[in-house]
Amino acid sequence: MSLATIGLLVAYQYVSGLSALSERARSMEMLLAERLAQHDAHLSGLGAVVRMSPDEPSTSIQGLAENIIARYPRITNITTITIGNGTVRAVSYGRAQNPEIADLQPNLDLTGLDKIGDTSARPATTPHAYEIFKLVAPKRILRLRIDTDALLDMGDGGADYSSTLSLDGAVLLETSRGTHALLTASNALDTSNHSQPLHLTVSRGFRPNELAPPHLALPLLAALAAITWLIMRYRHASRERQSQERRATLFEQEAKLAQAGRVNAMGEMASGIAHELAQPIAAMLSQSQAAKRALTIDRPDILVTAVDANIRDARRAGEILARMRAYVSGAPARIEEIPLTEAVTDALRLVKADLAQRGITLVVTQSDEVGTGCIDVISFQQVLHNLVRNAADAVAGRQNPRITVDVRRLGDEVLIIVADNGPGIEPSSLGRIFDPFFTTKTDGMGLGLPLSARLLEKMNGSIEACNDGGARFTIHLPTCVLR
Structure with missing residues (x-):
């Protein structure tokens, strides 16, 4: 025992x-x-x-x-x-x-x-x-x-x-x-x-x-x-x-x-901040140079147009800074109701001149059934502008470069699709393109797409990427943020 x-x-x-x-x-x-x-x-x-x-x-x-x-x-x-x-x-x-x-x-x-x-x-x-x-x-x-x-x-x-x-x-x-x-x-x-x-x-x-x-x-x-x-x-x-x-x-x-x-x-x-402010600062530089030339040729109409554009881009830069501070501090998004077609049109207005100068065709298709959405306007336009700018870099130097933006309503959500006829995304990189600091560009920072995903999350939305004759990015906005 x-x-x-x-x-x-x-x-x-x-x-x-x-x-x-x-x-x-x-x-x-x-x-x-x-x-x-x-x-x-x-x-x-x-x-x-x-x-x-x-x-x-x-x-x-x-x-x-x-x-x-x-x-x-x-x-x-x-x-x-x-x-x-x-x-x-x-x-x-x-x-x-x-x-x-x-x-x-x-x-x-x-x-x-x-x-x-x-x-x-x-x-x-x-x-x-x-x-x-x-x-x-x-x-x-x-x-x-x-x-x-x-x-x-x-x-x-x-x-x-x-x-x-x-x-x-x-x-x-x-x-x-x-x-x-x-x-x-x-x-x-x-x-x-x-x-x-x-x-x-x-x-x-x-x-x-x-x-x-x-x-x-x-x-x-x-x-x-x-x-x-x-x-x-x-x-x-x-x-x-x-x-x-x-x-x-x-x-x-x-x-x-x-x-x-x-x-x-x-x-x-x-x-x-360095990544997102590059475009408005570059735009203000170009418009200031145009204003200077207008003074030498006595064209006050061009001068007024350039100054108005500078004011608009300066305000946009300030709004981007405010969004970046809110993004890092975790503050809630500034949601407001606005027609989605109007938000898309305003965002694309900032890139049309640059695309035309580079010989890139932009085709926009918007359904009349899209209606209004509850979004953070500046953040939404920041995301769309970033996607179009990436697409322009992808098709630059190619024959018949083309970018399409398609806005449609599908069931219980609204889709904003940005596609190009460029070389597409390497399959090995598809799973990592939304990771911070991951980039396929030699001069890129790897912040544009991760920041876009985070901004859409604050609006209860999401983004996905695939290859379909080129790169194809789809923004999803659920009906819970739509009226």
Whole structure:
């Protein structure tokens, strides 16, 4: 009977240890996932600043890098790499001293960095570290070096726990504890982060005195009730303490992740403003030049027309800025009721002259049954203008370039279809064209389509893309936003 009781207690201790191992593995997986997400957020924020800083060393990049390294010590190095004609120039940022400039070997491995926005994680040449590379602009790479000791630092995890972190088969970190263990159990986990595919193994050793404590040598039948009560109280107190520690850790991690999100949002807002204001500013420049020529030829009618157009585009630029601020702050859209055909006509008026000058045919078809819609007018026209501008870039230089805009009502929704007879979208890119900072243009930022999707979401709408003899984008507005 005593041996059976000891066996039951040993089994209970072992199962409890497996439960604790599983709980610790989940905690480490959660911590690792959040920190990897922070790395992605830093890459996005830094990438936006790098694109706006063509000349290096840059004080803007240095300031942001110092802030990131001070707040996140596991990020030990932030470097921009510029590939020239047979040269590779690296600038290291983030330390208190000035940025360091170095020349790397020209045979830099660019595997996995084929398009703007691609990322690749690789083991570093230094021990206990790995590096993340991101192609942020043509021939410009951003690199973050991560200290794996700090990445999985969970404080005192106990002498029985061991962990191994690896990347592409290379061991980045290995802690070995519990060398006198009688039994060993382990949990293996793969992170869900596609840019940093780390493999984590958490192990726990069971010492003989854990499976069969010395006091069990005493007559177990006489002390069984007291031992059971003590074990239950101990485990309850231990779980409560661990639960409180995990909550405190999670609160701290959430605060750090929120800070990283704000840094990312600042970079996204700056890039978005630069992207969306390019057209009205270019229009005002062209109209100002026309006004100047009107003065020299004494044509006040042309001058008045150009000034009126400048006023209209200046107001539009102000409205775009207001929408961008509302977009980043999460403010609700400014919805108003307006005939959809009128909104479409006003949006296309801004691009007709440019399309005609470039020899591009624009065909607009609008059904009389469309009616009015409840939309954010400026945001809606911003989306439509962006789609037509992208289509114009796609058909430029082709024979008989043509863009069609079709507005129709289909069942319970209104469709606005923008199509062109260009080369279409690469099938491999169709699933990513609405991802922030993903672009197929050599000089693009990758913000126009993601911003368009977000603006339509605020109007309870959506957008989709496909190939149909060229690129075809369809805006859906459900009847719930229509009168």
